[in-house]
Amino acid sequence: MNTxxxxxxxxxxxxxxxxxxxxxxxxxxxMTNKYKNTDTMSLDEFxxxxxYNMEYEDVKLGESILNLF
Numbered sequence: 216m217n218t219x220x221x222x223x224x225x226x227x228x229x230x231x232x233x234x235x236x237x238x239x240x241x242x243x244x245x246m247t248n249k250y251k252n253t254d255t256m257s258l259d260e261f262x263x264x265x266x267y268n269m270e271y272e273d274v275k276l277g278e279s280i281l282n283l284f
Contacts, residue, residue, distance in 0.1 A: 235280075239258045239283075243256075246261070250265060250268060258281050259281055261277070262277045262281065
């Protein structure tokens with residue numbers, strides 16, 4: 216492997232924490248679209264603010280994602 220390939224490889228490494236953040240980001244985006252919320256906030260703030268208006272399955276999924284952290 217040459218230096219350029221090694222640099223690209225190292226730049227492409229994604230940590231588990233990065234993956235969890237991406238999952239949370241996509242969840243919030245999907246729920247924002249589904250429930251027409253426009254605020255941007257963290258996952259725990261989102262669940263506290265909007266869980267009373269959400270379907271049970273959506274809340275449980277959000278809680279499961281939150282438990283990844």
